[in-house]
Every structure is written in C-alpha cells, then in structure tokens.
Amino acid sequence: MESISEVLEQPIVPFAILLVVILTVPMLFERWLRLPGLVGLLAAGVVLGPNGLKLLETESETMNLLSDIGLVYLMFVAGLEVDIEQFRKTKNRSIGFGTYTFLIPLIMGTIVGRTVGQFDWNASILIGSLFASHTLLAYPIISRLGVVGNEAVTVTIGATIFTDVGALLVLAVCVGIHAGDFTPTKLFTLLASLIVYSAVVLFGFDWAGKHFFRRSGNDQGNQFLFVLLALFLASLGAQLIGVEKIVGAFLAGLAVNDVLGEGPVKEKVLFVGSVLFIPIFFVDMGLLINIPAFIKTLSSVGLTLAIVAGLIGSKFLAALFAKLTYRYNWREMLTMWSLSLPQVAATLAATLVGYRALNPAGERLLTEGVLNSVLVLMLVTATLGPLITSRVAPGLSVPETEAIATNTTGLDGIPASPDQPFTVVVPVYNPETERNLMEMAALLARHEAGRIVPLAITTAHAHMDAPQLEGAFQQGEMLLERATGLAVELGVTAVPLLRLDDNVAQGISRASREQKASLIVMGWGRRTGLRARLFGNVIDSVLWSSHCPVAVTRLQGPPSQIRRILVPVENLTGQAIQPLRFAQILAEANQAQVTLLNVCNSRTTPAKIAWNQSQLSLLVSKWAPGSNNINVEIIKNDNVAQGILNASKSVDLIVLRSLRRRTAGGLEISDVTTQLVQQLNCSVVLLGEPQRTQTGVVLPRTSSVSMPRISI
Template sequence: MIKNFLDHISHAFDIPLSNPVLVFALILFIILLSPILLRRIKIPGIIGLILSGVVIGPHGLNLLERSSAVDLFSTIGLLYIMFIAGLELDMNEFRKTRHRSVLFGFFTFAIPILIGYPVCYYVLGYDVLSSIMISSMFATHTLVAYPVVNSYGISKNEAVAITIGGTILTDTAVLIILAVIIGASQGQLGKEFWLTLGFSFAVFLLIMFGVIPRIAKWFFQKIEGEKTAHYIFVLFVVFFAAFLAEIAGLEHIIGAFVAGLALNKLIPHSSALMNRIEFIGNAIFIPFFLISVGMIVDISVLLNGPAALIIAATLTLVAIFSKWIAAWFTQLSFRYSSAQRQVIFGLSSAHAAATLAVIMVGHRYGIIDENVLNGTIVLILVTCIVASLATEAASKKVVLAGEQDEVPSEKNIAREEQLMLPIANLNNMESLLDFATLIKSKHSPHPITVLTVVPNNEMAEQNLQRARKNLDSTAKYASGSETEVSMIATIDHNIANGISRAAREEDADGILLGWPSKPGIIEKMVGEKTESILNQTDANLFMCHVDKSLVMQKRIVVFCPPLSESELGFDFCMGKILRLSQELSIPILYVCDTRTERAITEYIERNKNSSRVLFSSYQDWDDLSGLRTFVKENDFVVFISARQGEVSYRHSFDGIPKKLGKIYAQHNRILIFPSRRGGYSLDEYEDISAAPILQRIGRGIGSIFTKDKH
C-alpha cells in the first residue's frame, strides 16, 4: 500500500509535468515569486517572467511543455495586452495626436524595412520574398512593456499615445504584407485576392465600429446591475473580435486591439469594470503570455554553428537599431525630450506577438529557413529584455521630469483633495459612489469619506448601529472597484449641522450630495436641508442626480453664469468636469459669456487637458428657461450656481434645484456650488436655521410686487 502510494506520488512529478492542477500551481508560483525576487536586483518583473519561461520550458529544465492549455492561456494573455492598450488609449489625446501617430507609424514601419531588406538580401543572401518577409518582421512590435508605463502612471503621456496609435498602423500594414507575400508565394496574387482582402477588412471594421458599440451600449444599459455579466460580455467581445479578424485575413491581435478601441468610450478608466479587466489580466493572463514567450526560446540553437549565431546577432542588431532610428526621427519631428524618445523606443522595440505570427507563418509556407526561425526566437528574448529595461528607465525619467498624466499643479491640488459623500438614501449610494470614483484624482492619497448622520433622539443608539451596518454594505461595494473609502457614522441634533461639522473636521473640499427630494410642509417653513448645508459649509458642493447609465451620455453641457470664474472653487469644479469628460470620452459644451469662456480656455491650456471643448454664448441669465435650447436628449447637464451673497449669485438662482429638476427631469444632472472664502452664518449657532425663514418671508413680500418668470 505504501509502495503504491509512493509510486503514485513519483508519477505525479514525472518530467515534464502533466497533471493540469500541478502545472497551473507551478505557473502561479512563478507569477508570484519571480517579480518579487528579481525586483530586489533591479530587474523588471516582465524580464523575470520571460526568463522563468526559458528555465522551466522544453529547452530548459523541461518542467513544462507547450500544451494546448498553455497555448490557450498564452493567447488570452496576448489578446489581453492588445485589448487593454486599445481600451486605455485616451481617445481625446489620440484625436489630438492622430497625425503624429500616423507619422510615427510610418517611421517605425518604413525605416526597419529600408534597413532590413538590404541586410537580408545582400548580407545574409536571402531571395526577394524571404528578404521582404524578414524585414517586415523588423517593422512589427508588441507592447510587452506597456504594463511598465501603466504602473508608472504615464500611460496618457503623448509619447505613449502616439506609440500605441502607431502600433496598430504598423502591425496592420505588416500583417497585410504577410497575406500578400503568402499569396505571391502560392501564385494567387490576382485581382480576386485584393478584392477579397479589401472587402473582408471593410466588413470587419463595419462590425467592430458600427455594430459592436451599439450592442455594448444597449447591454450595459439594460443589464446595469449585473457586474459579473459586464465582464463576461467584454471578454466575449474581445475573442469574437479576434475571431472576426482572422476570418478577415488579419491576425487576431488586430481584432483584440480594435475591440479595445470600440469599447473605449463605454468603459470609464476609473470604473469598477475597468478595475476587474486590468486586475485579472495583470494577475494571470498577461504573465502567462510572458512565461510562454520564454518557453519558446532555445538557447542551444546558438551552438549549432556560426551561421545560426551570425543570423541571430544580425537580426537582433538590425531590429534594435532600426527601432531606435525610428524613435530618434520621431523625437526630431516633434521636439520630444530624450526621456520621451526612450519611452517610444522602449515600447516599440519589443518583438513578440506579430513577429511570431510572421515568422511562424513564413516557416510553415517554406519562405524562411530554420536559422531565421531560431534567430528570431533569440531576437524576441533580447528585444523584450532591452525594451523592458529601456521603458523602465525612461518611465522614471518622465516621472522625475513631472510629465505624468496630470501636470504638477493638478497633482499638488490632488494631494490635498478630500471628497465627502453624505449618504442618506442607500438606493442612490452606488451611483453616487461610482460618480465620486470617476471624478476623484488618482493622485490623491485620501480615501473618499462616506458619512451618515443620525438624529440625536431616544432611538439614536439603535439608529447608529443600523447606520454602521449600512456603511458596511457601502464598503463592500467600494471594494469591488478598489475604491478606498473611510466610514464615519455620527450623531447630531440636525442632519445639516452633522454634515457641516464632519466636513470641517475632515477638511473636505468637495461634498457630494444626492439630488434634494421634494420638501415637506415643515421643511418649507424652517428651510430645506440642502439649503442649510449650503449656508453652513464653505466647501465645493455637488448636488448629483445620476440615475441613468453613463454609457448613454454623448455630451456634457455646462452652464456657467457670468462671473462664475471669479468664485474661489471655480478651478476645482472645472477640474472635476474635465476629468468626467476624459473618463467618459465625451466632449463638453460650455454655455457662458466671453469673459468666462476666456477663463475656461486659459485653465484648459494651463493644465494641458485634452478634452474636446465647445462654447456657446448666452446673455439673459435672469431667464434660465432659455437654456433648455442647448440641451439634447443624451446630454449630461451641469449647472454652476453660487451661494447667496457670492459674486456670481443672481436672484434667478433662488430655488434652482427645483427648477432644474423640473426642466431636466429626464437627464443626469449636477448642480455645483463652488467653495467660498469662509465666514459664518446663523446656521452655525442654531439647530433650526432662522436664515431660510427670513429669506422666504423676503421672497414672499418680493413676489407681491414682482412677477417671477420661473
């Protein structure tokens, strides 16, 4: 019995490992340990994973062989890299830099081919078709080092944006050339070939950009509560797009990248769904791909004779040198810094995905020989290492130079940013928390403060316990998007007093409230809760009604009354609106006068924001009903109001929540009260505020003599 047990144990560890559970456990152990160990000796985690693949692969210790399961996970990881690159592309920035992306794409495509073809034809002695195929392989690159720039927070830097944009252009061109070379080698390069390729490519683009976004928008809107279903749907789109690309005669990586572009506007970068996509990809699938790349490498090919060594060295040198020249030309053309040039070179010098596709297909059709295949595997290992090291070093330089996704002035403000979210109704808690996550700066170290205030009465203790339970459910929801929250439950005689006191204690500079509900008789007599909060706080206050799916929004319409740019919190509020625009990838229409337009333009230029911005003029701000002509069905409405007594306050702002709620009942809307310089009001000394009563008496007397237009 013991002997049988020992035999069973020994067979389980037969080399190469065949037990799928053990294989998966070993891969996960490497994913966990490799980056941790190599980080101590300053080697990027990407290189550690590739080298681990070399060690455990069939050409190393032979612990693992390239089984169908490994190939499947590797393919998923490769598609994940391309998909995330398309998904995280800042479309506003890409739109601004599309001409630069095209020029970089031309450089990184043409220069390697112009350098590589003469080397392959005259130096290595290959024929025309083989030389074209090998040199086109030099033009490809895989964004293996993209997780590095993402971790350093420079993924929206212009140098990164044009490199990603150029990737799709050059890889698409190379893979089309590959299809042409194969057609030429088989004598099929006729009129029918070109018509089939052009038609299938056009149908692919039509489906991806015409059909898929509409289906995705409908799905996210109708199945809004099923967060797991959202992730499964996204995965389906990625693999369906990869399959469609193969049907169209392209490589599946092009399909994954295009899927990212198609869903880009529908998945905000700070959303819970985006967090799940990145987390699962970075934890399992992408490391699997990097390990599988290492498993292909056969170091022993270098010992087969000088021919293999010469070819491997030549291919590697040409690949690295030509990509550096392309990055150098790009730097000269756009006057980038040396750190940005190095970022471009680092991202574009790694050869893995498309390179493997080209060489494997070429070898299968007999266009290239064994030496080129082996030399290419060595090239992949060396270029991945060079790319990772170069990108890591360049990313540090970009961060030190202050060229991260947000400019230094924004980051300094963000470090002090403290958002508070008073929760009164759990039904709108999720939408408010999601909105707060979207507008919160990623540079802020402070969590979002979630507050609940319990009235100080005989049931206070029981209500406090119930409130803390409710806060636990809020914390659980926040953890789904890795949103850091701080929970506060407090007792006060008056809800408004409790919120204002907590805001002062936490030094909150932004308070997000739900849209005020219809007031009862008592509230009408003594003053509404939101009005009391306004009187007692100085912070920027956002009244939010966000109950419709944000994927339906096509524009943000911002109403900025005259002199709103003079308010103390104007810059803070503008920053949040622009951030929302970037997250949703939609333009902003500002309705204001010329002076406010000039102030907004200066703010955007000062902070180098890439959002698309339009302006419309409006003069009669005493007649707010005229503003409805600017609003369309799927617009997100934002109104910049002011507290009474502030410089931009107008009589027409009286009761504005009710007015906006009535006119824009079918729209998502935010009413913003910018922060003020401070002071005090009677509300700070009284539980039941006297000021609103006096205001209502004054308005009532005033209405006898003047007819309210609204």
Template sequence: MELIQALIIDNPLVAFTTLLLVSLTLPPLFEQLRLPGLVGLLVAGVLLGPSGIGLLDPDGEIEKLFSDIGKVYLMFVAALEIDLREFSRNRDRSMIFGGLTFAIPLSGGILLGRLTGLDWPSAVLIGSLLASHTLLAYPIVMRLGASRNEAVTVTVGATIFTDIAALLILAVCVAVQRGSFSPSMLALKLTVLGIYATAVLFGLDWVGKLYFRCTGDEQGNKFLFILLAVFLSAMGAQLIQVDKVIGAFLAGLAVNDVVGDGPVKEKVEFFGGVLFIPFFFVCMGLLLDVPVFLEALTDRLGLTVGIVLTLITTKFLAAAIAGLVFRYSWMQILTMWSLSLPQVAATLAAALVGLQVGLITPPIFNTVIVLMLVTSLLGSIATSHFASNLPRPHPETLVSDDNPWGEWLESDPATATPFTVVVPVANPLTQRYLIEMAALIANHEGGHIVPLTIAPARVHMDDAKLLKALSKGQKLLKAAESISHEWGAKATPKIRIDDDVAAGINRSAREQNAQLIVMGWSPTEGLRAKLFGTLIDSVFGATHCPVVVTRLRTEPVHMHRILIPVKILTPQTIRTIRFGQVFADTHQASIMLLHVSDRRTPKDQLQSFRASLRDVVQADPQIRHTIKCVRHDDPGTVILKASRHTDLVILRSMRRRTAGGLAVSDVTHQVLKGLTCSVMLFGEPYT
C-alpha cells in the same frame, strides 16, 4: 514510470497548477534582481519545457490553449492602454512619427533579411517585427512627471499606427506563405479586412455603449461583455483568414473609449496581467531551444547583433528626423527614441505566428527573444535617463486645465451651490473623527455636512434584517448629528435603502450635489479585493466629486503637522495640495511638501521644481508651509522617515498601471503599508 508520467506530465491540472505557481513566484524574484518580471517567466518556460525537466509540453492542449489566449489578451491590453485622447490631441504629429518609426525600421529589417539570405516574405516579416514598439517604459515617464510633454504624447499616439500597420503586414505575409497570394487576392483580402475592421471598431463601440446603458453599473456584466468582445473579434479575424491577434487589437481599440478608466478596466487588465499574459510568456519559454538559443549568441551572433543594431539605429533615425521636423530638443528626441525601442507585445505575438506558419526559423525566433530582452532593458534605462531631463509643465498651465470641478476652493459664492460634504457612517468607533473632519471643512467653506447610512435592500420592506439595519442606521445618524452640533456645523442626516453600498453613496452624493465625500478606510489587500474590488474602488469608479478616504489616529483638530508628498506636478497633484491647504487652514496647521527625486536629477531641475511648488502653495500665502526636496533612490523610505515627525500624511490616490500586462507597483502602496500616523487618501473620479 508511465503511470507517473500519466499522473503528472500529461495531467492538464498539473500543468495549470504549475503555470499558476510560476506566475505567482518568479516575477517578484526577478524584479528584486532589477530584471523585468517577464524574463523570469521566460526562464521558467525554458526550465520546465523540453529543454529542461519536461514538465510542460509546448504541444500540450492546456499549454496551447493558454498560449493562444495569452497572445490574444496581450494584444487586447496593448490596445486598451493606448490613450486615445492623447492621440487625438497630437494626431497629425503622431501619424508622421508613426509613419517614420514604422517605415524606416521596416526598410532596415527587410534589407537585413535579404542580405542574410531570407526570401521576401520572411524578410518583410522581420522588418515588420522591428517596426512596431511597446510602451514598456511609459510608467517611468509618468513617474518622472513627463507624460504631458508633447514628445511623449506623440510617441504614445504613434503606437496605434505602428501596431496596426505591423499586424496588417503580418496578415499579408501569412497569406503569401500559405500560397494564397496574388494581386487580386491581396486587394480582396485588404477590402475584407477593411470591412471587418470597420465593423469591429464602430460596431463594438456602438453595441458596447448600448449594452452598458441597458445594464447600468453592473461591473460583472461589463467585464463579461468585454471578454466576449475580445474573443469574438479574434474568432472573426480567423473567419476572414487573418491572425486572431489582429482582431484582439481592434477589439481593444473599440472598447477603449467605451470602458474608459475605471474599476472595470482595472479588472480586465488585472485578470490578464496575473493569469493569461504571464502564461503566454511561460509558453514562449517552452518554445526556446537552449542549444539553438546559445547558437544565436555564438555561431549566429552576427545575425543577432545585426538585428539589434538595425533596430536601435533605425528607431533613432526615425526619432531624429521627426524631432528635427517638429523642432524638438535633443532630450525630447532621445526620449522618443528610448520609448519606441522596447519590442514586446506586437513583436512577440507576430514572431510566434511567424514561427507557427514557417515564415521564420527557430534560430531567428530565438534572436527575436534576445531582441526583446535587450530592448526591454535598454529602453527602460534610456527612458529613465533622458525623460528625467525633460522640462516640466508650469503650474499655471496645469491649473487652467479644463475639468468640471477642479478649482472647487475658488467657487463663486454668488453662483455656487452650498458646499456639501457627504459622510458615510457605518462604524460607531470611527465616526466621531470622520464627522469632526467633515465639520471642519464644511465650516471653513460655509457649507454643511450630510451624514449618510446605507441599509442593504431586501425584497420585502418589512423584512426583519432591513428593519434592524434601519434602526442601527438611525442610531448612527443621531450620534453623527450630535457630533456635528458640537462643532457648530449644520447637519442633514440621510438614510438610504440600496442594493449596493457604493452605489448608494454615489447616488446620494449626486442627489445632494456634494463637493466632497469623506469616508473611512476599507480593506484594499488580498485576492478578494483584487477580484471583486473594494468599496473605495467602487466609489471612485462612479462618483462625480473628490473622495477623501481616511485612517485617523487622533482628532483632526490636533493634526498640526501635515505632510504632502509630491512626485510630479499635475492638475490632480495641485488639487491634492489645495485640499491640504484647506484642511490646514481649518485649525491653523502647517503643511510640508516633500519631493523625492532620482539621485541623477540635475540640480537646476530640482531648483526649478522647488520654484514651481512655491508658486502652487503661494496661491494661499496665509498657510504656513515648508518645501523639502530630496534626492534619493527609495522615495517610500524617505516619506516614511519624514512621517515620523508629522501628525498626518495626505497622499494622492493612484491607480496601478500595467506595462506589457505586468503590474507596476507605486510608492503610494508602499507608504500606506508602513505609515503609523493618520493618513488621508485624496482620490478623484475616474475619467
């Protein structure tokens, strides 16, 4: 028996394999049950830990390591996902609401803690746990098209204030608990912390930009630099005797501006979202003592209910005061309240630190877990209900958004460069349809196409493999030029030798001052694509112009019925519709705009959205169009059903976003897997 224990229970490899298996299988199962995936991870931790079969040990080296790494990574991702541009846009109001939604729950938590007999440090920590919030429901707001509403952007900006303030209070409480507290020591600690924060925020930003300039577009180096920055900042925090989660959060804010939105950020989030952060939630489950947890729901139910009600009440009070001061509607106020309810990232990280240093007891820790579960569910449900009733921005305000290439359809012929379409060709079996499509658009815009092949670079320019690639490229370009002439389009073939195919495409497009890149499909599934990215990801990550990725089943000129699903109206959505109109006009096709909304969407809001869509498409009244608005709980199914009667579906490329480190799927991904007709994916450069 001891041999079995040594081989299984005390084996780090077994623990690591178990964590991987749990992270892979349980979140999807719980999401099928309409429960957050992180609930499944917590349940797995309980079942595999001391309260269950004992396969994992919360005091084991591998478990402690991944718990610490996951905690650090969770706070880093929480900071990385904060939209600094939205914060700066409404900085004053974000600071006001941040102060209210921090101070009021903090006061309520302290009062509750003192009433239940906790000492001052523990009561203050309880208050700080309630004061922060996690934007768990933000993907819901984006899906509903309300992310540009001022109430939403103010709430997003307030996250910076609440999280930083909560972590500062955590640092003070830990210092008091360790007996190193005095007014002079507090002043010294805050001074050191201020110097450290300044060094991290400005130092990492400067070093990061300098390093990225020196290393170019090498994503591997960028990824490693970011990882080093996170854990170096966490170590620095420990050196000044504050918790490492503070360093991780500051590092996330520092590299937020440096890394921007792009493939590197996606890889950083993916790496943490599938590995470290799920491991952290499993390890949190290991710390749950089932009898004590049940006690929190029975004998200590009063404390549990008190904490939950205090949070709900104080968060609502903060949102109501801010909303009345800002003269927001009640729907905006309730949306602010529901967005600020979920307590996941900073709350759990701080609760774990408090448990480890003895600031909170296991029963209170279990109560915090209950708080997390309740607020995660309630916040998501409430946001879905209230945000759906927020007014949507008018199309005119979206079209006028400042962007470098937005209205490329309306460029002035007197000042604009000739319209150029770059078409990378690599497969002789699919290049005909690609060239035909590019020729149609180029002719419509009075421009030309640039068929392009990339030959992988070699050390020696007389390398046999390079010569073979050049020969193959020349044949492809000859065929492409011939097809272009068939359609009366001017073609300027280009062949390029480059170390990287995606970089070669982007550099050539920039050199040609292209307005559009048209390329064929490449695999987007599998672990390799997720870890190392795809050609499409890499092109999107560095291009300066729109990219259309195609999977064409028939000649473009025969695509007479075009379907464009529209979930929300944003500048990106309107540009996708504009592209569809241009392509339809090249061969007198018709377009259908399909909007699928939630069943609970009010009828007047649906009619308003239909009117907005009509305003968008009537910018070019010559193109035949229909608008269809449907209320249904499964947009993917509706789109796939409608696609059976169309020749082409045009979708907008959307990045997968994360919430609390766990990936959130999008309808585009579901539709792409089920479509049998031709499809075009209209993508834009990352900004």
C-alpha cells in the same frame, strides 16, 4: 486509487505548475536579482521545458490552450491601453509621426532581413513589420512625472494605433503569402475582407457594448463576460477571414476601449490578464527557446546585432524626422524616441505567429534565429527605453492650461459660490469611526465656509421584506441623528441624507453628484488583497465613479490634534497639486505645519539638491500662494519608502496620492505604496483623484484602494 504516474499525466498538473511559477518566479527575479519579472518567466520556461526538466511541453493541450489565450489577451490589452482620447487631440501629427516610425523601421528591418539574414522578400518584410510596432512600456514614468500633456508625448501615444494596426496588417498578408497559392486576386480579397471585418469589429462591438452596458446597469460580472466574449468572437472572426487571431484581439481592444472607460470592469479585465494568462504566454515563449540554438544564434552575433542596432537606429531616425517636421526640441525628440523604442507586446506576438507559420513544404516563415534575436531585442529595448525616458522626460514642459490655480478654487477645481458652496459628503456606517470622519470633514468645511452632508445608504433588493427594510431605515436614521449632533457640536452646517439604493458605492456616487460635492471623506476599509482585487469593494467603486476627490482616511486620533502634515512628492506638477492643496486647507484650519518631502538618491550632489529645493519652493509659491505654513524638505535615501517612513515618525498625518501604474502589456510595475501603508504608524489620508471630465480640469484616475499606489 490512481497511481502517481497517472495523476501526473492529468492536464491539471501543468496548470498547477504554471501557477507556482507565476506566483514565485517574477517576485524572486525582481526582489533578489533586480531583473524584470518577464525575464524570470522566460527563464522558467527554459528550465521547465523540453530542453530542461521536461515538466512542461509546448505541444500539450493545456499549454496550447492557455498560451493561445495569453497571446490574444496580450494583444487585447495592448488595444485597451491605447488612449483614444489622446489620439483624437493630435490625430494629424500622430498619423504623421506614426507614418515615420512605421515606414522607416519597416524599410530598415527589410534591409536587415535581406542583407544580413539572407531571407526572401516575404520574411524580410515581416521582420521589418516587427520593427514598426512599439509598446508604450515607459508610459507609467510619463504619467508619474505629470508630462502626459506635452504635445510630443501625446503624439507618440496616438501613433501607437497607427503602428500596431499597420504591423498586424503586414503580418496578415505575409502569413497568407507564406501559406502558398497566394494570387493578386486573393490579396485583394483579403484586404477587402480586412476592411469590412475591421469596420464590423470597431463600430459594431462599440455599439453593442454601449447598449449592453447601459442595460446591464451595475452588473460588473456580466459586463466582464461581455468583454471576454468580444475578445474571443473578434479573434475567431479574424481566423474565419484568413488572418491571425491577434489582429482581431487588438481590434477588439480598440473597439471596447470607449465602452469600458476607466472603470472597475477594465481594472478586472487587466487584472485577470496580468496575473494569469499573459504570464503563461511568456512561460510558453520560454519553452520554445532551445538553449544550444540560442547560444549558437548569439555566437554568430551578426543577425542579433543587426536587428537590435537596426531597430534602435530606425526609431531614432523616425523621431528625428518628427522633430524637424513639427519643430520639437531635442528633449521632446529623445522622449518620442525612448517611448517608441520598447518592443514587447505586438512584436513578440507577431514573432511567435511568424515562427509557427508553416508553408505546404513545412518551412517556417521566421527561423529560430529570428525568434531568439527578437527575445534579445525585447530585453534590450524594454530596459533602454524606460531608462532614457526617466532621464529626459522630467524636463518636458506642459501647457499652462494643465496647471491648476488653487488660490480661488476648491479641491475639485470648481470655484465656490453661494449657489454651489463647498460640500463635503461623509458616508456614515461605522459608529466607531464616525466622530473622527465628521471632525475631519468639519475642519475642511469650516475653512471653506461650506457644509457637510452626512450620508447613510440603506440597501434594498427585490426580495427584501418590509421588516428588513424598516430595520435598515432605522439604523440609517440613528447614524444620521448621531452625525447631525456631532456637526452641531463641531459648529458646522449639516444636511443629513438617507438614501435607498441597491448598491452602496453607486448610492454614494449618485448622492455626491446630486449634492454637487467638492469632496468625499470615507474611512479605510479592511477588505484588501486578492479578493478585493477580483470583486472590488465600496471604496474601489467610489474611486472609479466619483466626480470629485475622495479622501480615504485611516485616523489614529482626533483630526483636531493634527499639527504636522507630510506630503511626499517626486515632481510638483499639476497632477500632484491636490494632495498639497488638501494638506494646506487642513493645516490652515488646524494651525498645522505642512512638509513637502522629496526623496533623492544618495548620489545627488548638494548643488542639485539646492536647485531642486529652490524649484519646489517656487512652485509652491505659484500654486499655493500665501503658504507660509509649507516647508520644502529634500532628503537622501536610496530606498524611497524607507526615507518616507523615517520622515513620518515626526508627523501626525501623511497625505498620499493614489495613482495606477500599468504597462501597455498589462503587467504592473512595483512602487512603494504597499510598503508604506503597512508600516506607517501615523494617520494616513489616501487622496483619490476624480475621473477626467469634459467640463472641467480635473486630475487623472486613481487606483484601487485595496492595492494603493503613490506618486513619489
């Protein structure tokens, strides 16, 4: 039997400690201290590291391996989160703003390094490259407000590719020079190798990924493994040509971006990184912080202040130049500035690489003072950037083409016609919930003079024998027979469909496309939590692949008895109109009343409330004409979830919009949806939006129902 000391020396012990930290510390910091979870991870590293309890060692094999994985995963996720489609739309202006927000901070950082830090040219230029990149930390705010379509926002998103790639290339050259014996010939060789390597990764991995995904079909496990293989092969390839592995990781993220799209495999890739590897990287960053040295760095405030002020000022100048060049207004300029301000993913990764880089004499490329100053920079900009964005972005305008005219269209924005009637697909599986689902579908179909397609999926696999298959068919036929009888009773046309498929979710999606469905109505599954996030469920997969809206319902009684409907919104934009349209159709079919609810904080003045109410009323009249059954209500409550819960006590149904929010670093930010779905006692409809297509105007992607999100 091993002694306690022998057990504690096992490599699994640090891993267990890390899991405890990741599970508890961010939650405590966010809920009790009101600080970002990342700050908690850094603090945990300090407490548990060599300068604290000495439970974790940055040089241990376990920490080295996990931290390196977290480092490359962070940059890989940064590449995945870059919106290639947005870049293509405004590539010329994105390159223009990217040039401004890369060169001006690069020059400013170099000046700071030379004058304040007294560093040599190589280290100073590397500090400048740290200024040049940025992390779109405030993107979830922009997405929630529905102003992603604004050109200034699109240009800033596209510029991320230019700045991050440029900063990583500068890093590669600076590290190579610092290693010594770096001649012009070797510089030329390195640049040529980088060009060839980048082409191989960007085009080769994209080609290989598309072929592999096409051949693997719905095997999400193998697709997930392919993505990880691409990440680590690209990282190793970068090291083979003499550059840092984070360059390869970022390029791999860009390469598989188009291949993954916005599907369940990408969700799993981001999930694994956000809950495990990336947090471990931030804990390891905390292990590197020497508290006495950190305090000494901050006490000689010159370098830290110069780095923070230089970054903020140079990013402001870059946004100002873009304003003058492209004639943006001040609000758009401030939004561009705030979006390009946060320094998290690429900046931290490059700083760590520079800190670890040693020349033949054992000298570091970046000093401990620079590392500590960059950590302060991260905390300041990660707080200031989103704060400014939340103040200035709500007033941004979007093109009129982004708006959705709802008076002549169905829920998916496609006009109904004799050749394409309003079609509601209802997957039937549970006899206990079948009647309420059919009744909900019937109310909507009757109002739109449409039809219902009750759908039963019979699953089959290669080794399934004939009696099993026959039994499954009989069960499906019984469900469809019952559904057809309910449709006759409810007075609506029903076209039952029995489908044989090896995957229930894909069967639903394929049948819906074949039937040109306008809406899918499904019951709320019970499989939630960690298992659903890792392996998914039927509703998750349908949401990801559906071409039309999906109404996930949890009904407490017959839909025909619904008389009061609540729709919470923050801003009534084109992205938030579908829940209102859904509620309006249901209300008109049921002679019900709709309340459009906005929750503001307790400090909002009566004049501001009156103005907001008038604006919402105008938008309702514009996007939902003839909506005499829609009331606009604004209430005060500092706790948004509690405000909605209070309002829901007097309604029969609440319609929520499903929306993912994720930072470019892959770390989720909190919202109120989970609180709501756990505490609501009335009926709930979570309206999942379809994927963006090239043929029609539809709304952004939805999140997994296992962890639903709402824009309010």
